[in-house]
Amino acid sequence: MTGKQSLERLLEGNRRFLAGQAENVGAPVDLGSMVASQSPIAAVLGCADSRVSPAHVFDVGPGEIFTVRVAGNIAGPSELGSLEYAVHHLKVPLLLVLGHEGCGAVKAALHGDADGAVGGLIREIAPAVRPILEQDEEVHDVMLEAVSANVWNTMGMLIERSPGIGEAVRSGALHLAGGIYSLSTGEVSILQEKG
Numbered sequence: 377m378t379g380k381q382s383l384e385r386l387l388e389g390n391r392r393f394l395a396g397q398a399e400n401v402g403a404p405v406d407l408g409s410m411v412a413s414q415s416p417i418a419a420v421l422g423c424a425d426s427r428v429s430p431a432h433v434f435d436v437g438p439g440e441i442f443t444v445r446v447a448g449n450i451a452g453p454s455e456l457g458s459l460e461y462a463v464h465h466l467k468v469p470l471l472l473v474l475g476h477e478g479c480g481a482v483k484a485a486l487h488g489d490a491d492g493a494v495g496g497l498i499r500e501i502a503p504a505v506r507p508i509l510e511q512d513e514e515v516h517d518v519m520l521e522a523v524s525a526n527v528w529n530t531m532g533m534l535i536e537r538s539p540g541i542g543e544a545v546r547s548g549a550l551h552l553a554g555g556i557y558s559l560s561t562g563e564v565s566i567l568q569e570k571g
């Protein structure tokens with residue numbers, strides 16, 4: 377399966393989810409077939425937000441997607457290590473960074489700072505999103521633009537911080553994509569390169 381075919385499979389699942397016709401979440405599973413190995417069709421780096429469950433959003437069952445979740449879908453050392461495993465050992469053809477409408481981590485990075493570990497998380501996001509507040513022209517939807525900027529930033533970080541992931545993308549072995557989940561509609565929109 378190519379990365380683009382994998383993405384199309386996930387989006388088909390999202391359409392079933394939207395239509396109230398999910399087939400896979402909660403369906404009976406042949407556990408025995410998965411004991412020895414796993415071969416997911418994609419890795420998803422998503423937010424920890426309780427409302428954004430990639431398995432539900434894409435209507436997939438156990439074994440289908442390798443999921444890493446962290447507030448603000450950032451690419452820190454632990455996330456990178458997990459994703460490198462998915463790319464190098466499990467040979468996933470697709471790595472999808474999934475941001476979402478109304479992300480609390482992005483909102484915090486836009487408007488404030490925090491102590492402790494949360495502060496470290498916010499500092500990963502802030503450089504990519506704060507410039508939106510300083511744009512001359514009026515931005516239609518600051519939060520949505522910031523969520524999108526954060527996904528693009530994470531995609532860049534994945535390539536920059538992990539030589540292995542960068543090489544897999546450049547060689548064509550890995551398709552790197554970004555998407556935004558709408559809390560209000562349940563739909564995932566794939567980010568398009570600005571031409």
Ligand SMILES: [Zn+2]
Nearest residue numbers: 423425479480
């Ligand atoms: Zn979030």
